[in-house]
Amino acid sequence: MSGTYDIAIIGAGMAGASLAASLAGEASVIMIEAEDAPGYHSTGRSAAFWEETYGGPEIFPLTVGSGPYLREGGLLTRRGVLHIGRAGDEGAIDAFMARFQALGADIAKLGRDRLVEIVPGLKPEWVHGTWSEGCADIDVAALHAHFLSRARAQGAMLKTGARLKSAERGADGWTLGFGHGDTVRAGILVNAAGAWADEIAGIAGARPVGITPLRRTVVQLRCQPAAPAALPLVLDIQESFYFKPESGRLWLSPHDETPTPPCDAAPEELDVAVAIDRLEHAVDWKVEAVERKWAGLRSFSPDRAPVYGFDPEVAGFFWCAGQGGFGIQTSPAAADMAAAMLLGRDATGPATGIDPAPYRIDRFR
Numbered sequence: 001m002s003g004t005y006d007i008a009i010i011g012a013g014m015a016g017a018s019l020a021a022s023l024a025g026e027a028s029v030i031m032i033e034a035e036d037a038p039g040y041h042s043t044g045r046s047a048a049f050w051e052e053t054y055g056g057p058e059i060f061p062l063t064v065g066s067g068p069y070l071r072e073g074g075l076l077t078r079r080g081v082l083h084i085g086r087a088g089d090e091g092a093i094d095a096f097m098a099r100f101q102a103l104g105a106d107i108a109k110l111g112r113d114r115l116v117e118i119v120p121g122l123k124p125e126w127v128h129g130t131w132s133e134g135c136a137d138i139d140v141a142a143l144h145a146h147f148l149s150r151a152r153a154q155g156a157m158l159k160t161g162a163r164l165k166s167a168e169r170g171a172d173g174w175t176l177g178f179g180h181g182d183t184v185r186a187g188i189l190v191n192a193a194g195a196w197a198d199e200i201a202g203i204a205g206a207r208p209v210g211i212t213p214l215r216r217t218v219v220q221l222r223c224q225p226a227a228p229a230a231l232p233l234v235l236d237i238q239e240s241f242y243f244k245p246e247s248g249r250l251w252l253s254p255h256d257e258t259p260t261p262p263c264d265a266a267p268e269e270l271d272v273a274v275a276i277d278r279l280e281h282a283v284d285w286k287v288e289a290v291e292r293k294w295a296g297l298r299s300f301s302p303d304r305a306p307v308y309g310f311d312p313e314v315a316g317f318f319w320c321a322g323q324g325g326f327g328i329q330t331s332p333a334a335a336d337m338a339a340a341m342l343l344g345r346d347a348t349g350p351a352t353g354i355d356p357a358p359y360r361i362d363r364f365r
Contacts, residue, residue, distance in 0.1 A: 065333030
């Protein structure tokens with residue numbers, strides 16, 4: 001592997017692929033992926049939904065900005081979302097509604113009778129809820145393939161099975177080493193390495209931001225009665241679990257966030273047991289079998305907002321990291337915003353009108 005490019009992107013998951021798709025028509029780009037196939041880690045293990053309030057007010061503009069792109073691309077299937085709470089959760093419900101209605105979200109408050117109509121078998125202690133119609137399932141594989149295809153169609157290159165070993169900055173840009181004597185030269189080095197973002201920064205001589213990988217567990221259950229196909233995404237207002245139907249089964253997460261080193265994440269049996277216990281405290285369904293279980297890494301910056309922009313201390317080093325668990329649902333707008341920042345122009349697509357200031361690397365420097 002060798003060659004000279006305007007931009008080298010380390011990582012070809014959703015963050016790297018979407019950015020390459022936004023850049024390729026205006027610069028020569030290569031995506032460099034450590035694994036044998038792109039999207040192996042977080043991108044391939046997502047619970048796969050678009051929910052405008054998910055991630056908090058800081059993420060909201062990027063999620064909302066991405067919605068039309070995803071809908072027009074046929075990548076969303078309407079699901080709806082229900083947040084549920086017990087007696088005593090009124091304050092959390094009211095605060096949630098006030099926070100997001102102020103941003104323009106369409107949210108309605110529901111009582112116990114309506115909750116039971118939507119979630120048959122919901123246990124009596126769950127008496128408060130909010131409903132939003134706009135939540136949708138995302139076809140994650142199709143979205144990732146779309147970005148990769150769009151990038152390639154505009155001339156971007158993809159190299160897999162190439163783990164960055166060295167990054168030296170010279171007068172003409174970066175010389176990147178990948179072992180076996182392979183090198184790539186690039187004017188700009190983009191760090192879109194997900195859980196490995198701080199490691200890549202260290203190789204390039206940049207100070208780490210403090211990107212922390214957090215393990216998130218998901219299990220696929222066979223329940224009796226079977227999960228209704230029309231069931232919405234259901235989240236506890238206290239963020240202790242969420243579940244949604246998938247092909248006659250139930251996808252369930254205990255909403256865990258366990259700090260872990262960058263790795264090929266695997267579920268812990270304790271987290272699986274906790275997830276099932278929390279489900280059984282929410283509904284009276286019988287869990288007949290755990291059919292699948294998996295875990296992914298959600299990588300957060302210290303303030304839990306994503307990190308974009310040129311590092312002010314290392315010339316030509318651009319951050320595209322810390323997307324947390326929201327990088328898929330925000331990818332169209334986030335990539336458009338990042339491309340505009342990198343190329344020194346205004347956003348022209350899904351990020352039009354979004355202020356990039358809250359996401360800039362400068363806040364940590």
